[in-house]
Amino acid sequence: MGKNILKYSVLIILLTFISLGFTSTREVKVNDKFKVNGPLLTTVPTADEPLSRTTPPFLGKSFVGFKEALGFKESRGNYFVTNHLGYIGKYQFGASTLKLIGVHNASDFLSDPELQERAFIANTARNKWVLRRDIVRCVGKNIGGVYVTESGILAAAHLAGPGNVKAYLRSGGARGFKDANGASIRYYMRKFSGYDTSYILPDRRAKI
Template structure:
C-alpha cells in the first residue's frame, strides 16, 4: 500500500521536472560579455608590508635572528624602529630609571606635552602614540633652523638627516642635539646606558619624517 502511495506522488513529480527542463532549457552564459579590463586589480603585497628577516647585533652584543614587519623608510617605519630600540615596542614597560612605555618617556617630558598622570599614560597606548607625535613635532620646531642648516652634511662620517636629528632629540633632548650639530660632533651626549647622539643619528637616518609638522605648542590630547 505504501509503495502505491509513493508512486502516486513521485511519478507525477518526475514528469513535471522533465517538462520544466524541456520547456525552459538552461541558458548558456556568454563569458565574452564579461571583462576586467580597466579595473584596478593590483593586489600584489609590496615590500613595505612584507616580513623581513634580519640578523642584528644589539647593544648588549648578543647577535640573534628576529622577524618584524618591514615598514620601509616611512614615518611608521621610523616610529616603530625607534620604539623597538627603546622598549622592543612594549607599551607597558618601565625601565629601572623610571622611563615609561613604548617610547620610554620621562615624567618631565610628559608634563611639557600636557600629560600629568604617568600611570594613566602607561596603560593608554593611544595616548603614548599621540605623545610620540607631539614630542616629535615640538622637537622639529625647536630644531627647524638646525635641520635646514645641517641636513645633507657629514659629521664624523655620518650623513645628517632630518629623521636622524629627530631620533637623537628623542634620546637626548633638542638642546643636546643643537650642541652636537653646532660643535660638529665634538659634544656627543650619551644616556645612562651609553647610547650616544651620533649612534641614533646614524641608526635612524634616511626615514621620511615629512609627516611630522613643526609645532611649538604640540600637546598629547586624547
C-alpha cells in the first residue's frame, strides 16, 4: 500500500511539473513604439526627432513609393529641415517654386507636413504639363546613357526645374545640370526610373 501511495505521489508531481512547463505566468510587455493602429505608409518625424530615425518605407514602384523615395533623397524624409542654401521641407522646395504653386509663407509651409505633400503633388502636376510633349517623345529611349521613363523625367524636373530637363532631353543629354551638391539630371533620371506616376495629371495652373 505504501509503495502505491509513493508511486501515485511521484506521478502527481511529474504531471504538475509538465503542466507548469506549458503555462507562463510572466506578463509580456510590448514597447509602445512598435504598436501600429493602422496601415503604416510612412514615418512623419516631429520637429525635434533625429534624422537617423527616419527611413524610407518599402513601397515598390507605386506613386507613394516614388514620392517617399524622392523625399528621402532630398531630406531623409524630414519635413522640418532647411538646408544651407535655404531649400526647405521634406522635398527641399525653393522660394520661387513655392510661389508658382501658391505658397507665400515659408514658415507656415515648413511647419505643415500636409501642405508639403500637397505642394509636391501640385508641383509634379505642373512639371508634367510643361514636359508633356517630351514625355511622349522620349520615354522608352536611351538618352545620355539612361533609359528614359516618365518618373525619371519628373524626378529630374523636381531637382533641376522642367526647363533644364527639357534642354537636356532635346540636346540628347549634351546640356546637363548639377545642383550645388553635385546631383545631376542624369543621376535623378536613373535613380528614380520606372515608378508609376500615372496618378499625376498634367496641370498648367496647378496650385495648392
